[in-house]
Amino acid sequence: MKEKILKACRSIPTANLANYVKKQIVTLQELSSAGLDPTRVEEVRNHLRSDDHSQWDTAAQIGSAKALQTYLFLYPDGLHRDEALAALAAADEQEWNEVEQDLGAASLENYLAVFSNGAHADEARELLADLPWLEAKRSGTIRDMETYMQEHPGIHDDEARNVINGLLDDHDWVNACRMSSTEAYRHYVEQHPDGRHASEAQERIQAAAGRDAYVDALSMDPNAYSATQIQTAVDNNVITWDNVLGIFGDRRTEAIQSFRAPSELPYGNPPQMLQPNSTEVYFWGTPSSGKTCALGSIISSAQSSGIFEPLPCRGYDYMIRLSNIFRANGFCVFPTSTDVSSIQEMMLCLSDAKGKKHRVTLVDLAGELFRAVYNKQNGLFLDEESERTLATAMSYLKDRRNNKIHFFVVEYGAHEREWDGLRMVNYLDNMVGYLKSERIFRSSTVGVYVLVTKCDRMNVPFESRPECAFRYVSEEMPSFWNTLQDTCNRSGVRDLGVLSYSVGDVFAQQLCHFNGSDTEKVIRRLLAKTKAEGSWLDWLRA
Ligand SMILES: Nc1nc2c(ncn2[C@@H]2O[C@H](COP(=O)(O)OP(=O)(O)OP(=O)(O)O)[C@@H](O)[C@H]2O)c(=O)[nH]1
Numbered sequence: 001m002k003e004k005i006l007k008a009c010r011s012i013p014t015a016n017l018a019n020y021v022k023k024q025i026v027t028l029q030e031l032s033s034a035g036l037d038p039t040r041v042e043e044v045r046n047h048l049r050s051d052d053h054s055q056w057d058t059a060a061q062i063g064s065a066k067a068l069q070t071y072l073f074l075y076p077d078g079l080h081r082d083e084a085l086a087a088l089a090a091a092d093e094q095e096w097n098e099v100e101q102d103l104g105a106a107s108l109e110n111y112l113a114v115f116s117n118g119a120h121a122d123e124a125r126e127l128l129a130d131l132p133w134l135e136a137k138r139s140g141t142i143r144d145m146e147t148y149m150q151e152h153p154g155i156h157d158d159e160a161r162n163v164i165n166g167l168l169d170d171h172d173w174v175n176a177c178r179m180s181s182t183e184a185y186r187h188y189v190e191q192h193p194d195g196r197h198a199s200e201a202q203e204r205i206q207a208a209a210g211r212d213a214y215v216d217a218l219s220m221d222p223n224a225y226s227a228t229q230i231q232t233a234v235d236n237n238v239i240t241w242d243n244v245l246g247i248f249g250d251r252r253t254e255a256i257q258s259f260r261a262p263s264e265l266p267y268g269n270p271p272q273m274l275q276p277n278s279t280e281v282y283f284w285g286t287p288s289s290g291k292t293c294a295l296g297s298i299i300s301s302a303q304s305s306g307i308f309e310p311l312p313c314r315g316y317d318y319m320i321r322l323s324n325i326f327r328a329n330g331f332c333v334f335p336t337s338t339d340v341s342s343i344q345e346m347m348l349c350l351s352d353a354k355g356k357k358h359r360v361t362l363v364d365l366a367g368e369l370f371r372a373v374y375n376k377q378n379g380l381f382l383d384e385e386s387e388r389t390l391a392t393a394m395s396y397l398k399d400r401r402n403n404k405i406h407f408f409v410v411e412y413g414a415h416e417r418e419w420d421g422l423r424m425v426n427y428l429d430n431m432v433g434y435l436k437s438e439r440i441f442r443s444s445t446v447g448v449y450v451l452v453t454k455c456d457r458m459n460v461p462f463e464s465r466p467e468c469a470f471r472y473v474s475e476e477m478p479s480f481w482n483t484l485q486d487t488c489n490r491s492g493v494r495d496l497g498v499l500s501y502s503v504g505d506v507f508a509q510q511l512c513h514f515n516g517s518d519t520e521k522v523i524r525r526l527l528a529k530t531k532a533e534g535s536w537l538d539w540l541r542a
C-alpha cells in the first residue's frame with residue numbers, strides 16, 4: 001500500500017495524500033523524498049494544518065499517552081506540539097510513579113509498551129534485566145536478601161547488606177519499643193550505635209531516666225511533688241497517670257487528677273485589740289510550718305465532737321471556712337499561705353467534759369512575721385505592712401487583760417531549710433530572743449508548747465512520735481529550746497512541753513486524708529489551761 005502511494009504520489013490529489021499521512025501510512029518526508037512537488041507537499045501540509053485543532057481537541061479529550069503520541073506523530077510540528085509534549089511527559093511521570101509502587105516484570109513491561117522512548121525507559125530496561133534483585137528487594141525479607149547474595153554474588157552485595165542491616169535495625173527498634181524500658185532502649189543503642197533510631201532511643205533513655213527519678217522520688221516521699229507539679233509532669237510526658245496510680249493507688253490518684261487550687265481564705269484587717277475574757281492562743285512558726293493546717297484541724301475536730309461554739313469575732317468567716325477544709329470523710333485540699341498582713345482572731349467556746357464552756361481566742365499569725373522580727377532586731381529594712389502587723393501583734397501580746405498560751409510550730413525535719421539565706425533555726429532563735437527581750441512571757445502566760453508538725457514524716461511508730469518530737473527539738477534546735485526553757489523558768493511559766501502533731505495522711509503536698517487523733521491532745525491542753533465560764537473568778541469579776 002505504502003509503496004503504491006509513494007509511486008503514484010504525483011497523480012494522487014493532495015487531500016487524499018493528507019488522509020494517508022493522518023492514517024500514518026506515509027509521512028510528509030517520505031512523500032517529498034518520493035518526488036512530490038514542494039508546492040504539492042505544502043498543499044498536503046495545509047490540508048493537515050486545517051485539521052490540527054480538531055485532532056488536538058480529540059487527543060486532549062481522550063488524554064491517554066497513546067492519543068497524545070498519535071497527535072505528535074501526525075503533527076510533529078503541530079500548533080499544539082508543546083502542550084502535547086508537556087502532557088505526555090506528565091503522563092510518563094505518573095505511569096512511572098505507579099510502576100515504582102509495584103516494581104516487577106509486569107509493571108515494567110507495561111510501561112515500556114507505552115513509553116518505549118519514555119524518560120524512564122532505560123531504567124525500566126535495566127531493572128528488567130535485573131529481575132532477581134528486584135524480586136529480592138520487593139519481598140524485603142532478610143532471608144530473600146541472603147538467598148539473592150548467595151545466588152548472585154558480587155552484584156548487589158553492598159546494597160543487600162545495607163538492606164539487611166536496615167531490616168535488623170527496624171526489627172530491634174520495634175522490639176525495644178514494645179518493651180519500652182530504659183534497658184531495652186540501651187540494648188538497642190549498643191546494637192545500633194549509628195542506627196536509624198539511635199537519636200530517638202537516646203531521647204527515650206533520657207526521658208525514662210527522668211521518669212524513673214521522678215517516680216523514685218515520689219515512691220520514697222509522697223510529698224516530694226505537689227499535686228499541681230504532678231499534673232504538669234503528666235501533661236509534659238515526664239510521667240504517666242499509670243506511674244502515679246502505681247504509687248498512690250486509685251483514690252489518691254483521682255484526688256490528684258481532680259485537684260484544683262483552693263480559693264483563698266478571707267483576710268480582713270486585724271482588730272485593734274482582742275476581745276477580753278478569753279484566753280489568747282498564739283500560733284508562731286516560720287512560713288509553711290503548718291500553723292494554719294493545725295488550727296483548721298483543731299477547730300474541725302472540736303466541731304465534729306460537738307464541743308465547739310463559734311463566737312462573734314473579726315475572723316469568724318475565716319474560722320468557719322478553715323474548719324470546713326478538714327473533713328473526716330474524703331480528702332481535703334490545704335489552704336494557701338497566710339498573707340503577711342493577716343492576723344486572724346478566731347474566738348470560740350470549747351465545752352469540757354462537765355459541759356462548762358471555755359472561751360479561747362485562737363490567733364493565726366503569718367510566718368512572714370519571723371522575717372519582720374529578724375529584720376527589726378538586726379536593723380535591716382522592714383516594709384510598712386510588716387511593721388504594722390508586727391506592731392499589732394505586739395500590742396495584743398502586751399495587753400494584760402487576757403491569759404495567753406503560745407504554740408511554737410516547728411516543722412519536723414525542716415530546721416536546716418534555708419529561707420532568704422538563713423536557716424529556720426536562726427529565725428526561731430531570733431524570735432524567741434525577741435519575745436524574751438520584750439518580756440512577752442509573764443505570769444499571765446499559762447502555757448508554752450512546741451508543736452512539732454508534719455510528724456507523719458517520722459520513721460517511727462505512731463506511739464513513739466511524742467518522744468521523737470521531743471528529741472528533735474532538744475537535739476536539733478538546742479539554743480531555741482534552752483532559751484525557751486530559761487525564759488519560761490524566769491517568767492514563772494510552769495507548763496512548757498513538746499507535742500507531736502500531724503493532720504493525717506498528707507500526700508502531694510496539697511492533699512490530705514484528715515485524721516484528727518493529734519488534735520485531741522491540743523484540745524485537752526486548751527481545756528486544762530483555760531478557765532471555765534461561771535467560775536468563782538467570773539463571779540468575783542461580775
Ligand atoms: N506531711 C505533712 N504536711 C503538712 C502537714 N500540715 C501541713 N503540711 C504541709 O505544709 C504546708 C503549709 O501548711 P500551712 O498550715 O499553710 O503552713 P503555715 O505555717 O500556716 O504557713 P504560712 O501561712 O505561710 O506562714 C501545707 O500546704 C502542707 O503541704 C502535716 O501534718 N503533715
Ligand SMILES: [Mg+2]
Nearest residue numbers: 291292337338
Ligand atoms: Mg498560714
